[in-house]
Amino acid sequence: MATISKAVVAVLILFEQYCVNFAEWNTRDYMKKEHSLVKPYVGTPWDFVGSTMLTNNYIRLTSDHQSMKGGLWNQHPVLVRDWELHIQFKVHGKGTNLFGDGFAIWYTKERLTMGDVFGSKNFFHGLAIFMDTYSNHNGPHNHLHPYISAMVDNGTMGYDHDADGTHTELAGCEALFRNLAYDTYVAVRYSDDTLTVSTDINNKGGWKECFTVKGVHLPTGYYLGFSAATGQLADNHDIISAKFYELETERKDDGVDYSKIEPSAQFFASPRDHVDDAKGAFMLNSLSGWKLLVVIILIIIGIGVCLMVGFIIFQKSQENSRKRFY
Incomplete structure (x- = not known):
């Protein structure tokens, strides 16, 4: 029995050593x-x-204070074509009705560049995933905030803040990830020219697809990064972890130098209705809080004035009619 036990242990040790060696070799x-x-x-x-x-527990891009910008950028370019990035994050703050602006996940040619698009550079080259929390969004749209969307730029389009980026959006989905008591995650997968964004924000331990877009062409050699910004509204934007995986695929070698292609996308989401602030600031469906109350009071006063004027005119006409009978 002792000999058999030793033999079993030896086999287990050899098997474990084989698994370790295989794991080290098959790093993909x-x-x-x-x-x-x-x-x-x-x-x-x-x-x-x-x-x-x-x-020790997180990297805070911005704290819950106004007018802040922060960024976090990987030092090494991504040289693989198919990859997946899992991000654990937390967005939280004191605001209950008003908060912002959000953070962005980047795969771009540029790195360590500050700017006006969630704290980073506009007219970028590459991919951006916007985790937009801006509660007082610009104009009426057919979605709630927080909202996740994707954009691919070759340095010519730019992100339009006045339209919340709706005219350059590849796809998007609502994702209520702010001020949650448990861990929140987002996954960005790029494989076979297809971009898929998924979330785990319901504390269920599984991914839920946010959107998938085919025909997305991204070069190799770009950098991963995160950035965030606050304006008059603010939040804490924390990155807790980011885990990058190279995906095993069956892509064929087509002889193309993918470090030199231009970022592009074959499909864009249909632009959603938008009314500029200057023209639509007093539309009822874009107002909230005290602004809506002021508009309602003005409408009531206006109706009251019209009724009073109408009543006075009616009385005058009645008096004139009586005078004609004397």
Whole structure:
């Protein structure tokens, strides 16, 4: 029995050693550390810019204060064509009805660049995933906030804040990820020229598809990054972890140098209705709070004035009629 036990142990040890060696060799099935970000963030290959603050448990792009911008950028370009990025994040703050602006996930040619698009550069080259929380959004749209959307730019289109980016959006979905008591995640998958964004924000431990867009063409050699911004409205925007995976696919070698192609997309979402603030600021369906109350009071006063004027005119006409009979 002792001999058999020793033999079993020896077999198990050899099997374990084989698995370890196989795991080390087949690295395509495992997380790529050079593009990942995990606690305790010691020696992390990421650079910080702006208001970004490092702690033991999270990296805060902006705190819950007005007029802040922060960014977090990977030092190494992504040289693989098919990949998936899992981000654990937390957006939270004191605001209950008014908050913003949100954060963005980037795969771009540019890095460490500050700007007006969720804290980073406009007219970028590459892919952006916008996690938009701006509660007082510009004009009436057919969705609620927070809202997740994607955009691909070759440096010529630009993100239009006045339209909430609706005219350059590939696709989007509502995702109520703000001020939750549990962990929240988003996954960005790019494989075979298809972009898929999924979320885990319902504390169910599984991915729910937000949207899928085919015909998305992204070069290799771009950088991963995160950025966030606050304006008059604010929130804490925290990145807790980012895990990058190279995907095993059956792509054929077509001889194309994918480091030199232009970022592009074959399909865009249909533009949603939008009314500029200057023209539509007093439409009832775009108002809230005290503005709506003021409009209602003005309407009531206007109706009252019209009724009073009408009553006075009616009395005058009645008096004139009586005078004609005397």
